[in-house]
Amino acid sequence: MFDAFGMIWIVYGAAALTGIMIAEAVYLLYSGTREKRQAINRRMKLKDKKLSQEQVLIQLRKERGVDGGRSVFSLEGLRALRTQSGLIMPLPRFLMVTTGAAFGGGFAGMTLGLSPLMAAGLVVILMPLLPVMAMRSMRKRRHKKFGIQLPEALELITRSLKAGHPVPVAISMVAREMPDPIGTEFGLVADEVTYGSDLVSALGTMFERVGHEDLPLFVTAVSIQSTTGGNLREILDGLSRVIRERGKLRRKVRAISTEGRISAYILSAVPVLLMVGLMVLMPQFYGGVWDKSMTWYLLGGAVSWLLLGNAVMFKMANFRF
Numbered sequence: 231m232f233d234a235f236g237m238i239w240i241v242y243g244a245a246a247l248t249g250i251m252i253a254e255a256v257y258l259l260y261s262g263t264r265e266k267r268q269a270i271n272r273r274m275k276l277k278d279k280k281l282s283q284e285q286v287l288i289q290l291r292k293e294r295g296v297d298g299g300r301s302v303f304s305l306e307g308l309r310a311l312r313t314q315s316g317l318i319m320p321l322p323r324f325l326m327v328t329t330g331a332a333f334g335g336g337f338a339g340m341t342l343g344l345s346p347l348m349a350a351g352l353v354v355i356l357m358p359l360l361p362v363m364a365m366r367s368m369r370k371r372r373h374k375k376f377g378i379q380l381p382e383a384l385e386l387i388t389r390s391l392k393a394g395h396p397v398p399v400a401i402s403m404v405a406r407e408m409p410d411p412i413g414t415e416f417g418l419v420a421d422e423v424t425y426g427s428d429l430v431s432a433l434g435t436m437f438e439r440v441g442h443e444d445l446p447l448f449v450t451a452v453s454i455q456s457t458t459g460g461n462l463r464e465i466l467d468g469l470s471r472v473i474r475e476r477g478k479l480r481r482k483v484r485a486i487s488t489e490g491r492i493s494a495y496i497l498s499a500v501p502v503l504l505m506v507g508l509m510v511l512m513p514q515f516y517g518g519v520w521d522k523s524m525t526w527y528l529l530g531g532a533v534s535w536l537l538l539g540n541a542v543m544f545k546m547a548n549f550r551f
Contacts, residue, residue, distance in 0.1 A: 271413030332356035
């Protein structure tokens with residue numbers, strides 16, 4: 231009796247588990263096909279909104295700050311940094327957000343005990359510093375992703391050339407098949423060629439938009455092939471291998487230099503954490519010297535030496551290719 235009863239529950243459990251696995255398989259199958267149906271990059275998403283190819287090109291160039299016009303916010307260096315960071319938000323709005331964050335930092339400093347004058351100085355420092363730091367971080371992440379995608383894009387172009395397609399068609403395949411950032415960037419190249427720009431100029435414009443250090447190799451290869459001829463497929467095949475090996479070497483060097491960078495992080499964090507801990511646990515420890523001018527001179531000197539030491543350590547741990 232017990233064995234029969236236990237066997238029935240085993241059968242019920244196996245049936246329930248089978249049903250759950252079937253439901254999960256159906257869900258994964260549906261979600262996978264749905265993700266495939268969704269636009270793979272920003273350019274394809276705009277095309278899904280029933281915009282014409284010309285409207286998509288204009289919209290993407292405006293978002294990247296290429297055709298945004300001149301304004302009081304469009305300082306040349308900041309404009310180039312914004313373009314290479316891939317920031318879609320309009321630059322004035324982005325500066326308003328970072329300015330609000332700077333004022334928030336000043337207010338937080340006042341709540342922690344800073345004087346209004348020092349809080350105002352903190353706001354003045356953060357206002358130009360925050361947008362630059364944010365866009366530099368965005369550009370770094372974008373370059374890292376673009377560098378990983380570039381060999382794959384070159385291999386896709388190579389396979390398309392093997393199939394007999396011309397170079398613009400091969401570039402448009404990259405725009406359709408690969409995600410951002412490289413999908414939209416190559417899509418802009420394909421659209422610019424469609425509307426009258428020559429391929430070399432469009433690739434040069436892409437390098438200005440992206441700023442990745444491996445792109446000139448691709449631009450130069452296409453430029454030489456378009457003027458003197460040659461087997462572009464073999465050139466790009468070798469170029470993709472070279473870029474992959476450069477990436478491997480770069481990651482290897484970064485792994486080797488991790489010790490120096492971690493040492494810089496620790497040496498920077500220890501005095502800050504120690505000071506914060508003393509201020510929280512023993513506020514009276516520094517309470518009698520905050521109003522002394524010599525205290526701020528010594529703190530400024532300590533911070534300067536700390537920054538100088540960090541700069542030297544990061545320079546020692548940084549390798550350029």
